[in-house]
Amino acid sequence: MLFIFRNPRIRMHPGVLPLLGAALVLSSPPAGAQQAEVCSPSVTSQSAPDSSRRSVGALRSGDLLKINVFRMKEISGDYLIDSDGRLVIPGLGSLMAAGLGPRDVEANLRELLVCRGFVPDVSVQALVRVSIAGEVRAPGTFPVEPGVSVLRVLTLAGGQTTNADLSKAHVVREGRAYPIDLNAALAGSAAGNVILNSNDVVVVPKKGGFTREDAAFFLGVAGVLLSALNVVVTLTRR
Numbered sequence: 702m703l704f705i706f707r708n709p710r711i712r713m714h715p716g717v718l719p720l721l722g723a724a725l726v727l728s729s730p731p732a733g734a735q736q737a738e739v740c741s742p743s744v745t746s747q748s749a750p751d752s753s754r755r756s757v758g759a760l761r762s763g764d765l766l767k768i769n770v771f772r773m774k775e776i777s778g779d780y781l782i783d784s785d786g787r788l789v790i791p792g793l794g795s796l797m798a799a800g801l802g803p804r805d806v807e808a809n810l811r812e813l814l815v816c817r818g819f820v821p822d823v824s825v826q827a828l829v830r831v832s833i834a835g836e837v838r839a840p841g842t843f844p845v846e847p848g849v850s851v852l853r854v855l856t857l858a859g860g861q862t863t864n865a866d867l868s869k870a871h872v873v874r875e876g877r878a879y880p881i882d883l884n885a886a887l888a889g890s891a892a893g894n895v896i897l898n899s900n901d902v903v904v905v906p907k908k909g910g911f912t913r914e915d916a917a918f919f920l921g922v923a924g925v926l927l928s929a930l931n932v933v934v935t936l937t938r939r
Contacts, residue, residue: 759800762786763899764829765844766798766806770814771822779844793817803827831897833858835905836865852886852893854903866908873902 760766762782768790770776780788786799788806793813798806807825814821828844831854838859845854851872861867867883872895883905886893897903 759802760798760806760827761899762799764798764827764847765899766803767826767828768810769824769826770810773819773821776814829897829899831899831901831903833903833905835870836862836907837905838862849897850893851881851883851895851897851903854897855883855905861905864907865905867905869906871904871906872897873904874898874900878904 760782762784764782766780766782766788768777768780775792776790780790782788782798786797787795788798789795790810796806796809796813801809803825807823810825811821811823814823827847829847829849830842830844831849832840832842833854834840837855838861840858843854843857845857855861861883867887868885870881870883871878872881873879881892881895881903882890883892886895
């Protein structure tokens with residue numbers, strides 16, 4: 702409401718009041734107007750459903766992401782999710798990845814590039830890194846699609862040697878060894894469907910038994926392999 706106090710000594714021209722009201726209206730902010738937000742990617746917590754892609758669940762430290770940005774080779778490449786759960790991308794900074802789905806990371810990366818003035822075509826493919834050691838033909842660390850089974854990793858390693866005791870195999874996860882009978886798995890048991898996570902190590906011992914010392918040795922070897930892979934990936938990004 703507009704209050705006008707009249708002073709008998711002051712006379713106002715009749716055309717002033719309409720101009721004053723118009724000025725007040727023009728100076729007021731429009732309804733629903735908001736201040737410009739800082740250009741930064743949002744962090745979503747759940748992927749939108751998409752029947753064309755298999756759900757891979759939440760990403761975790763140690764997972765590998767293959768990022769492809771059309772016509773931007775300096776950004777495209779393989780990136781490890783570090784121990785803080787982030788992707789460090791040269792020239793862009795870091796993005797939170799652990800706890801999100803690959804499509805969430807893809808959307809956040811696209812948003813960050815748009816903020817920098819690009820119109821990007823972005824794709825993100827998630828890979829987990831699992832290792833296999835012991836009596837297999839090609840031991841090592843393999844980047845594989847999420848949801849990989851223990852039998853699939855055994856196949857990637859070229860299968861077992863003649864000295865392998867598949868019935869006493871173990872999966873080492875976060876410092877603990879879990880027994881898994883790969884003989885039964887090859888015969889069709891549910892053990893063959895065990896899903897591996899990033900940094901899991903499948904250990905296939907020699908015939909004659911699997912000791913605690915064997916588990917400690919293979920865990921140490923797996924740690925060296927993973928550390929070497931981290932160094933290689935880090936050096937390639939520089």
